[in-house]
Amino acid sequence: MIKREYQDSIVYILFIFVAILPVVYPLGIPNSVTPAATDYYNAIKGLPQGSVVLIEVYSDIRAWFTMGPSTVATIKQLIPMIQGGQIKGIVFTTTSDAGPLSIPLIERMATATDVSSKLKYGDQWALMGWIPGFETAQAQMAQDFRAAVPRDYYGTAIDQLPILNGIKKISDFQLIIINSDSNLDAYVRQWGGKGPKILANIDISVLALTKPYLDRGIINGYMTPVKLTSEYEKLVGFSGFGSALNEGQSTVQVYIVLLIIAANVIYFRERQRKK
Amino acid sequence: MASYVEVESIFYAAIVLMTWSWLYKGDNPFYKIIEHATIGLFLAVSAQGVIQAIQTRIVGPLTVGALFPALPFLMLGIFTLTRMVPKLRFMSIWVIALMSGVGTGVAVKGVVIPMIIKQTIINPWTSPNIFSNINNVLVWVATITTLIYFVYSIKREAFGGVVRVLAEIGRIFMMLGFGVVLAGFLFVAGINVTGVGTYLVQYPGYYVTAIGTVILIGYIIWSRNHQKK
Amino acid sequence: MSWTRRREIPIVIYIVSMIFILFSDYTGLMKDTSTVMLTSVIVIVAFTFILGLIQLGRLHISRIQKLKTDWPYSVLLLATFIIYLILIYYRGTPYNLALTLVFTPINLVIALIGFREMSILYHGARARNIYSLLLIVSAVISSLYQAAIGALIPGVNQLGSWLNDVPNTGVSRAIIIALGIGIIVIFVRGLLGLEKSYLGEV
Numbered sequence: 001m002i003k004r005e006y007q008d009s010i011v012y013i014l015f016i017f018v019a020i021l022p023v024v025y026p027l028g029i030p031n032s033v034t035p036a037a038t039d040y041y042n043a044i045k046g047l048p049q050g051s052v053v054l055i056e057v058y059s060d061i062r063a064w065f066t067m068g069p070s071t072v073a074t075i076k077q078l079i080p081m082i083q084g085g086q087i088k089g090i091v092f093t094t095t096s097d098a099g100p101l102s103i104p105l106i107e108r109m110a111t112a113t114d115v116s117s118k119l120k121y122g123d124q125w126a127l128m129g130w131i132p133g134f135e136t137a138q139a140q141m142a143q144d145f146r147a148a149v150p151r152d153y154y155g156t157a158i159d160q161l162p163i164l165n166g167i168k169k170i171s172d173f174q175l176i177i178i179n180s181d182s183n184l185d186a187y188v189r190q191w192g193g194k195g196p197k198i199l200a201n202i203d204i205s206v207l208a209l210t211k212p213y214l215d216r217g218i219i220n221g222y223m224t225p226v227k228l229t230s231e232y233e234k235l236v237g238f239s240g241f242g243s244a245l246n247e248g249q250s251t252v253q254v255y256i257v258l259l260i261i262a263a264n265v266i267y268f269r270e271r272q273r274k275k
Numbered sequence: 276m277a278s279y280v281e282v283e284s285i286f287y288a289a290i291v292l293m294t295w296s297w298l299y300k301g302d303n304p305f306y307k308i309i310e311h312a313t314i315g316l317f318l319a320v321s322a323q324g325v326i327q328a329i330q331t332r333i334v335g336p337l338t339v340g341a342l343f344p345a346l347p348f349l350m351l352g353i354f355t356l357t358r359m360v361p362k363l364r365f366m367s368i369w370v371i372a373l374m375s376g377v378g379t380g381v382a383v384k385g386v387v388i389p390m391i392i393k394q395t396i397i398n399p400w401t402s403p404n405i406f407s408n409i410n411n412v413l414v415w416v417a418t419i420t421t422l423i424y425f426v427y428s429i430k431r432e433a434f435g436g437v438v439r440v441l442a443e444i445g446r447i448f449m450m451l452g453f454g455v456v457l458a459g460f461l462f463v464a465g466i467n468v469t470g471v472g473t474y475l476v477q478y479p480g481y482y483v484t485a486i487g488t489v490i491l492i493g494y495i496i497w498s499r500n501h502q503k504k
Numbered sequence: 505m506s507w508t509r510r511r512e513i514p515i516v517i518y519i520v521s522m523i524f525i526l527f528s529d530y531t532g533l534m535k536d537t538s539t540v541m542l543t544s545v546i547v548i549v550a551f552t553f554i555l556g557l558i559q560l561g562r563l564h565i566s567r568i569q570k571l572k573t574d575w576p577y578s579v580l581l582l583a584t585f586i587i588y589l590i591l592i593y594y595r596g597t598p599y600n601l602a603l604t605l606v607f608t609p610i611n612l613v614i615a616l617i618g619f620r621e622m623s624i625l626y627h628g629a630r631a632r633n634i635y636s637l638l639l640i641v642s643a644v645i646s647s648l649y650q651a652a653i654g655a656l657i658p659g660v661n662q663l664g665s666w667l668n669d670v671p672n673t674g675v676s677r678a679i680i681i682a683l684g685i686g687i688i689v690i691f692v693r694g695l696l697g698l699e700k701s702y703l704g705e706v
């Protein structure tokens with residue numbers, strides 16, 4: 001029997017090997033588009049003229065691989081709509097508990113989509129920075145957006161940002177997209193049912209707790225990492241990180257299943273040996 | 276001259292391997308360097324956010340003579356900092372009380388409709404699709420029995436043991452539901468390793484991987500010889 | 505005892521602020537004052553961060569001054585803090601390089617996400633009774649359902665979808681209702697003065 005300290009090392013090494021394998025040898029696993037991806041895509045496509053979209057980022061830079069690709073794909077769908085004049089623009093905020101660690105995630109997403117060269121800052125997009133206080137900050141944004149966020153991340157007064165003209169409270173946005181790897185209870189309490197549609201870019205682990213809100217129409221659509229994101233990327237018309245991670249995800253899930261089976265086989269053999 | 280992408284790959288590979296060294300040896304110099312650098316970076320980013328928040332809400336308004344509400348905010352901030360002074364610590368409790376009270380009020384005002392009322396609305400059981408009806412009944416049963424499971428003020432033997440039966444049914448549904456949640460958490464596990472692992476196997480990161488592997492093998496051999504002595 | 509140190513003062517502050525937020529929201533009156541109260545929490549959170557920064561700074565400076573164990577790492581910590589803070593304020597190429605080459609990769613791997621889960625799974629995912637067996641079977645089916653490979657295995661999509669839509673939704677609804685009731689219970693306990701966590705008392 002292998003020593004316990006070596007068992008863990010073997011588990012880790014096999015895990016790394018399995019996770020990286022598809023990067024070296026692509027497996028070619030097919031992926032078809034499901035209704036959830038189509039619903040999300042259509043919810044954005046059907047935005048009315050002149051809409052302003054709020055993208056609230058709760059995740060921080062540590063969630064780049066899980067939460068980044070879905071919002072990158074969302075921004076890539078929004079950019080041509082803004083350039084074509086269908087919608088007015090995007091505003092990024094974060095009320096995250098992780099504080100300013102969410103800003104680097106937003107910056108990385110902006111770099112990946114080349115927002116600063118494709119859209120005009122202040123007129124077509126804005127980064128409002130971190131608003132401390134989490135749910136309290138969200139409550140204030142709902143009640144009085146301009147008092148909650150008097151300046152953007154770079155120190156410019158909100159009155160000098162044309163994209164936010166006429167935005168006084170959260171209900172003045174037409175769409176809110178929440179990027180979160182944690183549950184959405186606070187957002188639902190403060191922004192749910194206030195008027196704007198809400199789309200959730202969430203982690204798979206949070207989908208369970210989000211489903212009741214989806215069923216009740218409080219949240220109008222969702223996007224989860226990798227599998228659904230790769231389908232969404234197909235609809236938007238590019239192959240991004242979501243698609244690249246898709247195969248790695250499949251091999252890891254198979255490894256997890258085999259690990260569980262192996263753990264139970266070892267457990268039952270040890271039990272029999274003790275008897 | 277190396278391109279930016281190549282330099283990025285080398286940095287990523289080096290940082291990934293230094294951090295993953297913890298998996299083999301626990302706390303070691305490589306991991307400690309990364310750990311302390313992480314804390315320094317976190318502090319810097321947090322400090323910038325905090326400075327900006329105070330600049331916007333206190334310093335900026337005070338410099339243009341707008342005393343309200345900047346001055347009360349400054350007082351609250353000073354009260355918060357009295358936590359470091361034992362004789363004045365009681366002032367920080369006032370601030371915590373204010374923060375807790377506002378936080379509770381904010382949470383309560385949004386809780387009733389989305390979290391309670393709307394969750395008790397039942398989907399129809401009499402639609403033309405029988406499977407949909409069965410599923411809606413099962414969802415209702417799962418919700419009720421899960422709530423019963425967590426009611427500890429009624430004895431399980433009450434009402435002729437009916438409570439026990441319902442609680443056990445709730446437990447079965449919970450195990451099925453939590454399995455889905457567990458799968459969700461495991462899902463995250465793989466994505467990160469695939470993402471960062473990409474830098475270890477692509478050019479020029481694999482050179483860093485090779486050097487790291489040689490160092491690891493050398494260390495294993497050295498420590499075995501050291502132990503024998 | 506001086507009247508300022510009486511525990512009734514923070515209790516009154518707690519109850520009054522809580523009721524005022526609700527009063528302002530339901531009646532629409534005194535919205536400006538309510539906005540100021542909400543902003544005050546934002547300011548308090550910012551100063552709490554400063555408190556943490558000061559305490560951490562004191563700890564590491566003390567470690568360097570007394571040359572305690574691992575003091576060179578404390579030097580590294582403080583140097584990283586100062587240098588990155590300066591770079592954040594003087595934006596440009598050095599900041600972008602530090603962000604993409606150092607800050608981002610460190611943040612992506614420092615939590616060692618994945619490895620602990622695998623270890624816990626290997627040592628803990630054992631079917632000791634019928635309930636743990638149900639949990640494991642549900643986890644296995646959902647894991648495969650979430651990946652593209654699940655579509656290639658017969659039955660996984662249907663079962664995975666059912667697990668998501670029926671037991672998972674039912675249990676999640678119950679948990680959300682319980683959370684909501686819990687928040688209301690905290691509110692009532694606060695009104696009655698039974699809630700003492702903010703006083704530092706159990």
